[in-house]
Amino acid sequence: MAMQVDLNADMGESFGPWKMGDDASLLTTVTSANIACGAHAGDPDVMATTMGIALQNGVGIGSHPGFPDLQGFGRRRIQMPTGSLQNSIRCQVGASLGMAAALGAKVRHVKLHGALGNMTSEDEDMARACYEAALSVDENLIVMVLAATAQERAVRSLGCKFACEIFADRAYNDDATLVDRSIPGAVIHDPKVAGQRMVDMVKAQAIITDSGKHIETPIDTICLHGDTPTAVHIAAEVRSALEDAKITVTQFAGRTA
Amino acid sequence: MAMQVDLNADMGESFGPWKMGDDASLLTTVTSANIACGAHAGDPDVMATTMGIALQNGVGIGSHPGFPDLQGFGRRRIQMPTGSLQNSIRCQVGASLGMAAALGAKVRHVKLHGALGNMTSEDEDMARACYEAALSVDENLIVMVLAATAQERAVRSLGCKFACEIFADRAYNDDATLVDRSIPGAVIHDPKVAGQRMVDMVKAQAIITDSGKHIETPIDTICLHGDTPTAVHIAAEVRSALEDAKITVTQFAGRTA
């Protein structure tokens, strides 16, 4: 079978008069868009606009819930009771589904944002609680997980559809965690390097760590960052490197194993 | 055919640690609940709890969107662009649908809250815009309208399912508007009086104004207030007066004419 991979990016993170990222450009490159739900970023107008362009471009629409903390952009860890967190996620995913329905579109996947993503990649129970909440709203959602983390263990135990994700621009430690941003080389800024790394990892179906170790994992989608100055450029370069290597860039179907 | 009418009340208006109304008691009396969506009142936990009790009691669940203004409880008029207002309603209704789905319940109807309700009872275009937004999320929603106002004209022009509503505890002017609260007698405090009025109006299928004029209108549902000290008492009395008069208290089916 020919190799394939999806490209995803966080989007719809503008708010009111404040712009963030160049969604319209990125939506010509990615195949899946993780669209903020208004809790950590985004507002109803931004959701409508972003989903509209995604729909027009055939980009898969994802719900991207985060902690309800606009000033902190969902990046501050908040100690919420599990039930409250689940209800917040239900409402956020519901808002995504409602807006998509209004546009004649469909929400295909769900991905957790920021601190919620970080905490659930370390805590399988928390990940499972969050995913159960999203799936209780729509059991057909494909859950996008950070490959080889507690998130992946959670979806496997749930038996739902999922897609495994790696980062285009981050170096990995030997335990599949990300190299801390404070360490030189943790973030890859050179689009060519990022592109080649992604080709290598997709071909290997493994995370290749800084030490050269291969951590076997399905690789269904590659996360591109949307809010950096070079985002659009890196995205285009990664896509082009993949295509040059005969790796088809297309939406994931969702796996259960 | 035997006469019937629905009883509705606004609910789920608590927020965080702050309680409002006695939802659990009212949910033993009403047949439809208009549940706040988190914009003017309510939060995800409150929505979950309120919908859960409604489901358990067989009470029809409604989405109750309002202006995004928590401190003002949705009672302050806000000059929002029509498109922004529609997108806000889409997200609020979406959140309702999402939470209901998570609970294995269904949202049957939609009703506008506070200043949004007042403005749309005066402005048919605005009413139509709001209802189109809600119906774009789910075309099967029954729209609850203030009988004989611009809201009713809007749903008739849209051709959607609707239910006509009158107030149990408010006096009417000859043009079907409510007597201003500053005028003595505008608000009916005596449960017996409220009960008898409702029996009279439902039997007449007309709003009976202060002057005794009859304004013919379908009467599908009666609005009970949930946030007054006497709310539970008036609700019980109205229900009992209707039942004594052999008027069946049950959910509306939604009409298109």
Place this chain on the structure above:
Amino acid sequence: MAMQVDLNADMGESFGPWKMGDDASLLTTVTSANIACGAHAGDPDVMATTMGIALQNGVGIGSHPGFPDLQGFGRRRIQMPTGSLQNSIRCQVGASLGMAAALGAKVRHVKLHGALGNMTSEDEDMARACYEAALSVDENLIVMVLAATAQERAVRSLGCKFACEIFADRAYNDDATLVDRSIPGAVIHDPKVAGQRMVDMVKAQAIITDSGKHIETPIDTICLHGDTPTAVHIAAEVRSALEDAKITVTQFAGRTA
């Protein structure tokens, strides 16, 4: 010198249409009021009303900042950068001072709320950062601290004016921490018992723990809870027990040692 002690309670915790506590009643009993600043509770109207009554009753006005988290009522721990937390406190205290000035009143003291209070009673550096922020707005504020905790150590190292606080209705462990609420007897519900305990501790100038151990500490003020059904009753009983024991109930002056 005759013994004296202050009585304080959290106040101004209503929000928009939602009421919390019976501030008007409590303000006839306490001598200091910790008034929410709009971040975890309270809004500008509530602040104005509460400060107005406090001023009229000669009750000392305090600024009561908390985490910016309305739904969570400031009770959820949020991982904020220290600088952001300090700036939030500066704005909250500034709002208090502004409103007090508008009413011809003065803010005398500051006390941290909820999760912010709990975290700073465990973490001296965090306590110092928060207090420095408040004092940078007004260096004359008296800082109310939980006696014998990291909060007290922080103010002593800062050299600012402070007042030491104990709880009227909570049992203490031998290390001056509160007995966990899950343990029987952790919360004292009997007003008579609460009153006698306070008399004993003030006379001993010590926290008397469950085991009978005395932890010596200045006791400048006693915290009464404002948001429980029995709050007003306990408050009155504690005050009366103190007065019967010839302990003068009056505002603290602030100490530096």
Place this chain on the structure above:
Amino acid sequence: MAMQVDLNADMGESFGPWKMGDDASLLTTVTSANIACGAHAGDPDVMATTMGIALQNGVGIGSHPGFPDLQGFGRRRIQMPTGSLQNSIRCQVGASLGMAAALGAKVRHVKLHGALGNMTSEDEDMARACYEAALSVDENLIVMVLAATAQERAVRSLGCKFACEIFADRAYNDDATLVDRSIPGAVIHDPKVAGQRMVDMVKAQAIITDSGKHIETPIDTICLHGDTPTAVHIAAEVRSALEDAKITVTQFAGRTA
């Protein structure tokens, strides 16, 4: 006496991770900064940063309250009761004063933002209510008013210190209102044209309307927009045109007549 005028711009309008305007650049050109208070824009961190740079550059710090409506950026008219609006302004001004005090700075002036500015330029009573609220927090604040509008009439009736403002980049009607943005020429985009207009008006001490009519008014300060792509360029050009015409660019002292 040598002619002089102040240059002001709205600032501190970033929020959380969202940037707006190039405050650091503008703060090298203007002499007064209107800094958002967190209700319609800005947050405690943004306030701290912006005030800090203003202080360092010797730029006059102003409090810039607006409607509490972040998504709408304070540009949506909200029907708030007068007392609530006043309390909101008191808290916003208080937060400004608190943050300034923490930085060792001082708030010199106050200016109303967005819809609040527009409404008060049409409604003298509303303007007076807003200004009274701000002055109740600090009676020494200089109130910045739109010259020849209801705002100016309000401050004259209050007897407080004020400064009259005109726009650098907007055309005027013969009644001193701004030409509607939908009309060609309403907004001046050419920096040279803007600069020359300002020189002409300051020299004439009059608003010069599109028809050439002169409306006599003190001109104490010129408003530069901060959030347009050309903002920094227009600001520099206006300043340089004024200086070339021997008009000193310096802070207003505040007038009472």
